[in-house]
Amino acid sequence: MLKNMRYGSAHNGLNEWYLxxxxxxxxALFMPMAFALxxxxxxxxxxQMRLLNLLNSHIGRTLHTLFLLALLTHAYxxxxxxxxxxxxxxxxxxxxxxxxxTTVAGLAVWWFAVIWAWGS
Amino acid sequence: xxVSPKTVQGTVHNTDNQRSARPLSPRVSVYRWRGPMLxxxxxxxxxxxxxxxxxxxxxxxxxxxASAADFSDTINWMHSPLGRLLLWLIGSALIYHLVNGxxxxxxxxxxxETREEMRGSARFSLAAGLAAVVLLAVYLW
Numbered sequence: 001m002l003k004n005m006r007y008g009s010a011h012n013g014l015n016e017w018y019l020x021x022x023x024x025x026x027x028a029l030f031m032p033m034a035f036a037l038x039x040x041x042x043x044x045x046x047x048q049m050r051l052l053n054l055l056n057s058h059i060g061r062t063l064h065t066l067f068l069l070a071l072l073t074h075a076y077x078x079x080x081x082x083x084x085x086x087x088x089x090x091x092x093x094x095x096x097x098x099x100x101x102t103t104v105a106g107l108a109v110w111w112f113a114v115i116w117a118w119g120s
Numbered sequence: 121x122x123v124s125p126k127t128v129q130g131t132v133h134n135t136d137n138q139r140s141a142r143p144l145s146p147r148v149s150v151y152r153w154r155g156p157m158l159x160x161x162x163x164x165x166x167x168x169x170x171x172x173x174x175x176x177x178x179x180x181x182x183x184x185x186a187s188a189a190d191f192s193d194t195i196n197w198m199h200s201p202l203g204r205l206l207l208w209l210i211g212s213a214l215i216y217h218l219v220n221g222x223x224x225x226x227x228x229x230x231x232x233e234t235r236e237e238m239r240g241s242a243r244f245s246l247a248a249g250l251a252a253v254v255l256l257a258v259y260l261w
Contacts, residue, residue, distance in 0.1 A: 021228060024221055034177075035214060041184060042198050042207070048191040051184060075171045082164060107174055114182045 020077045026070035030063065056118040068111050076104050155242035162249065163220045166213035173210045204260045211256045216249030 037054070040046035054060055079100050087093045151157045183194030197203045223241050226232060232241055 021225060024225065028218060028222065031214065031218065035211070038180070038207075041195065044195075048184065048188060055185060071174070075167075075174065078164075078167045079171060082168070107178065111178055111181075114178060114185070118185055 016077055016080075019073060020081075023070040023074040023077070026066060027074055030067040030070070034067065052118070055115075061115055061118075064115050065112070068108065068115070072104050072108050072111075076100065155239045155246065159220055159223070159242035159245050162246065163217060163224070166217040166220075166249075169209060169213040170217060173206070173213075176206060176210070208253075208256050208260050212249065212253045215252035215256075216245065219248040220245040 037046065037051065041051060055064065080097060083093055083096050083100075087096060180194060180198070183190050183197075185191075198207060223245050227238070227241075232238065
């Protein structure tokens, strides 16, 4: 069955499946923290000084970067599954995935820049 | 909406030459609208919603960590009708995706794989999502 496949990620399936779950666990650890911080800022219980003290530190930056990498990996792999499932014309798939990969890379650069520019 | 299993099987088992005509997963129009199907589908929809919110998160993050004026502008935007609506959407999608994601991980690890357990846990995920929708609405308005 497998060896007859002509397209799709026939070699990378297990790799991507595993990476999707590994990144999911990392996100499940960090996302509640980011969400809680956002809510605390929203309802006024966390002011900017204390927010910056949390984010603008080596540990804050490192955790944020790990979170960023896991989130964008997870998002990319998730969209890839959707495109492979619902877009049946290979040319469209290639075009879409190219656009999505470019967008994700752009977001990664933007996000890195925001995180690592603090305090400079 | 419902197609008999026989028709589905007939189309699935194509010969190699007919592979391009095979129905591709997931066959939304073929699956029955059961809890697990709905839970999986909602997982995909909430996932897409969350991806669309990554740029919003980045805007919030850069606004909140810039000058004091930017900080209060961002807070004011979050309290505007549009801001609340987006926070409501992102929060609901987030909580559903998290709960159902943990369900998927447990299923992948081999827990609760019987049909009844799958249906029960799917209903639990969907209920958690609904609860998030209601509770966040109460919190934000």
